[in-house]
Structures are given as structure tokens and as C-alpha cells.
Amino acid sequence: MSALPTQVGALAQRSIMRTARQPASAIPPLLFPVALMLLNAGGLHASTELPGFPTDSFLAFALAVPFIQGALFSTMNAGTDLARDIQTGFFARISLTPVRGEALLAGQLAGIVTLGVLQAVFYIACGLLLGVHFAAGAAGIALLLVYAAIVAVGFGAIGSWLALRTGSGEAIQGLFPLLFVFLFISSMNTPRNLISVGWFQFLASINPISYLIECVRSLIITGWDAEALALGFGIAIVLAIVAVIVASREMGRRLDRS
Amino acid sequence: MNLWPVASGVAWRTLKNVLTTPSLVLPSLLFPLLFFIAFAGGLAQVQNTPGFDYPNGYTAFQFVFVLLQSAAFGGVLTGFGVARDFEGGFARRLLLAAPHRGGIVVGYAAAALLRWTITATLLTIIALIAGMQVGGGPVDIVGMYTLAAIMNICGFLWAAGVAMRLRTVQAGPLMQMPVFLLLFIAPVYVPLALLGTTLHAFARFNPVTYALESGRGFLAGEPVHAALGFGLLLGAAIVFSLWAFRGLRSAEAAG
Numbered sequence: 001m002s003a004l005p006t007q008v009g010a011l012a013q014r015s016i017m018r019t020a021r022q023p024a025s026a027i028p029p030l031l032f033p034v035a036l037m038l039l040n041a042g043g044l045h046a047s048t049e050l051p052g053f054p055t056d057s058f059l060a061f062a063l064a065v066p067f068i069q070g071a072l073f074s075t076m077n078a079g080t081d082l083a084r085d086i087q088t089g090f091f092a093r094i095s096l097t098p099v100r101g102e103a104l105l106a107g108q109l110a111g112i113v114t115l116g117v118l119q120a121v122f123y124i125a126c127g128l129l130l131g132v133h134f135a136a137g138a139a140g141i142a143l144l145l146v147y148a149a150i151v152a153v154g155f156g157a158i159g160s161w162l163a164l165r166t167g168s169g170e171a172i173q174g175l176f177p178l179l180f181v182f183l184f185i186s187s188m189n190t191p192r193n194l195i196s197v198g199w200f201q202f203l204a205s206i207n208p209i210s211y212l213i214e215c216v217r218s219l220i221i222t223g224w225d226a227e228a229l230a231l232g233f234g235i236a237i238v239l240a241i242v243a244v245i246v247a248s249r250e251m252g253r254r255l256d257r258s
Numbered sequence: 259m260n261l262w263p264v265a266s267g268v269a270w271r272t273l274k275n276v277l278t279t280p281s282l283v284l285p286s287l288l289f290p291l292l293f294f295i296a297f298a299g300g301l302a303q304v305q306n307t308p309g310f311d312y313p314n315g316y317t318a319f320q321f322v323f324v325l326l327q328s329a330a331f332g333g334v335l336t337g338f339g340v341a342r343d344f345e346g347g348f349a350r351r352l353l354l355a356a357p358h359r360g361g362i363v364v365g366y367a368a369a370a371l372l373r374w375t376i377t378a379t380l381l382t383i384i385a386l387i388a389g390m391q392v393g394g395g396p397v398d399i400v401g402m403y404t405l406a407a408i409m410n411i412c413g414f415l416w417a418a419g420v421a422m423r424l425r426t427v428q429a430g431p432l433m434q435m436p437v438f439l440l441l442f443i444a445p446v447y448v449p450l451a452l453l454g455t456t457l458h459a460f461a462r463f464n465p466v467t468y469a470l471e472s473g474r475g476f477l478a479g480e481p482v483h484a485a486l487g488f489g490l491l492l493g494a495a496i497v498f499s500l501w502a503f504r505g506l507r508s509a510e511a512a513g
Contacts, residue, residue: 028431035439042457043447046307058454184296190303200299 004106007099011107016114018081029073029119033066034126040065044189052194055221063127064216065188067148068209070119071155072179078112079159079172086167091254101251109156109244116152120145127220135223143229144219150236151212157243164250186210208235261361268352268365269372272339276373286335286373290328290381294320298388301447309452314391314478321385322402322473323446326466328381329406330413330437332374337417337433340366344425344509353510363418363502370414371407378406393479401484402476405469408491413437415498422505425512440466465490 019026041059048056055061085091094104124141127134134140162172185200186209195201204210215232218225276282298320305316312319343349349362356362386392394402417433424432444466445453453461461467472487 036442039439039442039457040447042454043442043445044301044304045454045457046309046448046452047301047304049307050303181292184292185300188300189296190300194303195300196303196306197299200295200302204300 003098004100004103007103008106008110011099011103012110012114015078015081015108015111019077019111019115026115029070029077029115030122032073033069034123036069037062037066040189047190050194052191054191057132057221059127059130060132060221061217062189063123063132063220064213065183066123066126067120067144067216068151068188068212069183070123071116071148071151072183074112074116074119074152075155075159075162075179076172077159078108078156079163080169082108082160082163083167083169083172086163086254087169095255101255102248105157105160105244105247105251108160109153112156112159113149113152116148116156117145120148132220134220136219140219140224144216147215147233147236150233150240154236154239154243157240157247161243161247161250164247164254167254182207182209186213188213208239211235261358261364264356264358264361265365265368268362269368272336272366272369273372275339276336276369282335282339286328286332287377287380289331290324290377291384293327294324294381294384297324297447298385304447307448307452310448312449312474312478313480314393317385317388317390318392318477319474321381321390322477323441323444323470325378325381325402325406326409326470326473327441328377329374329410330441331434332377333370333410333413333415334417334433334437336366336370336373336414337421338427338430339369340418341421341425341427341429341433344421345427349425349509350513359506359510360503363415363506366418367411367414371410374407374410378403392477394476395479398476398479398481401481402473405473405476405487405491408488408495409469412491412494412498415495415502419498419501419505422502422509425509440464444470446470465494 037059041062044062045058047053048058048061053061082091085094091104124134124144136143159172163169166172185203186207187195187204188209192201192204192210192214195204211228211231212235214228215236218228218232222228276286298317301320302316304310305312305319340349343352352362353359392399416437420429420433443457443460443464445461450458450461450467450471468483468487469491471482472484475482475484
């Protein structure tokens with residue numbers, strides 16, 4: 001039997017346990033997006049009365065945001081953890097063992113995907129408890145979990161790439177506002193066709209985060225919207241592939257230097 | 259004993275540290291601008307909801323919130339610096355050297371205020387470029403910025419009290435989260451009357467609501483709840499002063 005699955009499993013377990021043992025890392029990605037969603041839903045409830053708003057429940061509209069916001073948090077956590085491994089010398093020590101670079105990256109990503117899916121389950125449960133009806137039904141919820149896994153691979157690989165590139169947890173944290181720019185200048189709070197400021201509508205339309213959010217939103221409030229699903233899954237898959245490739249290359253370079 | 263030498267020294271050092279470290283200065287400048295762009299740009303259509311009656315448009319409506327938010331977080335971020343100084347050992351040396359320890363808190367507070375002044379200036383310039391309508395006269399505008407300045411001091415004193423009791427940067431979420439929640443349990447996106455039922459129930463008892471409505475009234479030139487807004491913030495500043503100075507005693511006792 002190949003050693004690769006064993007190595008990936010051990011490193012994934014380490015990645016999950018490390019997050020689970022640090023409440024400061026594990027709890028904010030779960031609670032903060034839900035808290036922000038509830039506050040926004042209370043504050044922006046009136047905007048459901050705008051002509052053309054796709055639902056009469058702002059909570060249903062906003063439930064898509066925690067999925068992507070949680071993924072952004074995971075990016076930062078994943079990057080910070082890997083950067084800490086580099087800074088503390090763990091990475092250098094493990095590079096002296098037979099563990100392969102692919103196993104290091106895959107283990108890290110497997111841990112992030114597991115946490116990403118658990119986050120998605122938590123957000124779905126919160127939505128159901130708060131009375132949100134998923135228009136796409138149980139199959140839609142299952143698809144949402146697959147989507148969450150793909151998004152987690154993409155964002156997790158970006159976090160890993162940043163960590164391998166900079167080798168500094170502080171640098172990763174410093175990039176946090178930049179990632180939030182993408183989230184805020186998107187259709188997170190208003191459907192793109194209802195954004196009245198031209199330049200903002202343009203930026204939201206060229207921002208891939210808008211389509212990642214709209215894919216989730218379509219399963220919650222529309223049902224099966226082929227265009228939204230194709231755009232969301234397409235962007236998530238391309239992002240995941242590109243991010244994994246660049247992270248793998250950076251892993252190779254980092255291992256050569258170690 | 260004169261506390262000015264200690265206060266000015268601490269303020270100067272804190273400001274110099276912040277302004278020469280990009281990872282410290284950029285978030286406090288960029289986050290308010292980001293919020294302003296996202297809220298004023300992305301949510302402008304909200305002003306067309308039935309019952310939205312703010313006369314100066316959505317950009318002005320959001321500007322006041324972001325101004326108060328930047329003020330509060332400018333104070334909290336300076337509180338992070340206090341925690342960092344304790345963690346690194348600098349604050350303990352400062353406690354030993356300062357002839358008037360109250361000057362330490364005053365110095366950090368002055369730095370928080372000056373630091374926020376830079377953010378507020380930048381935010382105001384961006385808002386005016388974005389076409390913000392100003393209805394209030396000079397006295398109203400001074401009133402609005404004074405409210406925000408008191409909010410800045412409140413944010414700092416709260417965070418400093420936490421920082422001096424726990425003396426670690428890991429206390430950051432404890433400094434930040436209550437302020438964040440108080441700010442968002444207020445009429446952030448729409449006037450109080452248009453909030454959802456649950457949020458409305460909480461917002462009515464939130465002092466930030468009245469500070470926010472006062473600020474928006476000043477900017478529109480139609481002051482509302484001005485005495486209540488100032489009164490609540492000044493009351494909070496007094497309570498948080500006690501909190502911060504007792505925190506200083508706690509730090510002194512811990513050595």
C-alpha cells in the first residue's frame with residue numbers, strides 16, 4: 001500500500017486537531033459570520049420591499065454570505081497555521097523525513113475541507129432553525145455541501161500558497177483586509193441588478209465572489225438555477241485548480257530551500 | 259505633579275509606532291474606507307425603501323455611521339497597542355519610570371484621538387469627493403465630530419481597561435467584539451423605525467443608536483436627540499475612565 005494516503009491522513013488529522021484545540025481559531029469562523037448575518041438581516045429587512053428584490057426574507061437572502069465569509073476565515077487560519085509550521089521549524093524538520101510535498105499540501109487541504117464542510121453544516125442548521133426554506137430541497141443542501149468542499153479547497157490552497165510564499169503568519173493576517181475587500185464589494189447585501197451606483201455594480205459584476213455567493217443563494221431562494229450554478233461551480237473549480245497548482249509549485253520551492 | 263511629560267511622551271511614542279508600521283496604520287485607515295464604499299455604494303438603493311426619510315441621501319447617512327465606527331475602532335486598536343506594550347514588557351518599565359502613572363492612560367488616549375483624526379480626515383475627503391451632501395452649519399459639524407471624538411475616547415478607555423487587566427494581545431477579541439456588537443445593534447443601514455422587530459427592540463436601548471441619530475441630525479442640519487446622544491456618550495466616557503484607571507491599578511498591583 002502506498003504511504004501517501006497514510007501521510008495525508010495523519011497530516012489532515014493534525015490540521016483538524018490543531019484548529020479544534022484552539023477555540024480562538026475554531027469558533028470565530030462559525031459564529032462571526034452568523035452573527036453578522038443576523039445583524040444584517042435585522043438592519044436590512046426593509047430592503048426586501050424594494051421592487052425586484054428576489055425574496056421577502058432577508059435572512060434567506062443573506063444566508064449565502066456566511067458560506068463564503070467562513071471560507072475566507074479558513075483561508076486565513078490555514079495560512080497562519082502553515083506559516084507557523086514554517087516559522088517554528090516544523091516544516092524544516094518534516095522536509096528531512098520521507099513525507100512528500102504532495103502529502104503535506106493534501107493533508108493541509110484535507111483538514112481545511114473537513115472543517116469547511118462542518119462549517120457549511122453549521123450554517124445550514126442555523127438557517128433551518130431560523131426558518132429559512134431551502135428552495136432546492138434536500139438535494140440542494142447535499143449539493144451545497146459539495147460546493148462548500150470545492151470552495152474550501154480553493155480558498156485553503158490560496159491560504160497555503162500565501163503561507164509558503166511569505167512564511168509569515170503576520171503577513172497572512174495583514175492580507176485579511178484585502179480578502180474582505182472582495183467580499184464587501186460584491187452582491188453580498190444587494191442583488192447586482194438592484195445596485196444603483198454604477199461603478200459599484202461594475203465592480204460587483206467583475207468580482208468572482210459575487211458569483212460564488214449567488215450560486216449558494218440560488219439554491220436557497222430560487223431552486224435550481226442552471227446559470228447561477230454553472231457560474232458558481234465553474235469559478236469555484238477553476239479557483240481550486242489554479243490555487244492548488246500554484247500552492248504545489250510553491251511547496252516544491254519551499255521544500256528545496258528547507 | 260504634572261502629567262504632561264508622561265502623557266506627551268507616551269502619545270508621541272504610540273503615534274510614531276503606529277504611523278511607521280504599515281501593518282498597524284493600514285487596517286485602521288482602510289477598514290473604514292472599505293465599509294464606507296461597501297455601504298454607501300452597494301446599499302444606495304436602500305434609500306428608496308418606503309419610510310426612509312433621511313434628507314441628505316444615503317452617502318451622508320452611511321458616512322455618520324462609518325465616522326463613529328472608525329472612531330470607536332481607532333480607540334480599540336490603540337488598546338491593542340497597550341496590550342502589546344504589556345506583553346512585550348515595555349509597559350512595566352513605563353510604570354516604573356513614570357512619575358505620574360495617570361499620564362500613561364492620558365497619553366495613550368491622546369494618541370488614539372490623533373490617530374483617529376487622520377482616519378476621519380481621509381474619510382471626510384473621500385465622502386465629499388463621493389458627493390456627500392452636508393446640510394448642517396459649522397456648529398452642527400463641530401457637534402458631529404465632537405460626538406465621534408467622545409466615541410473614540412470611549413472605545414479606547416474600554417479597550418485599555420481590558421488590556422491593563424489581561425495584559426496580553428490575546429484579549430483582542432474581548433476588546434473588539436462588544437464594540438462591534440454595540441455598533442451593529444443600532445440603525446446602521448436604515449432609520450430606527452425601519453429596523454426588523456427584534457433588532458429594533460435591542461437598538462432602542464443601545465446608546466450608540468442615539469449617538470448615531472444625533473450625528474446624522476447634525477450632518478443634515480436638523481439635530482435630533484442631541485442632548486441625549488452627548489449625555490449618553492459622556493456618561494459612558496466617565497464609566498470607562500473609571501474602568502481604565504482601575505485597570506491601571508490592577509496592572510500596578512500585578513507588578
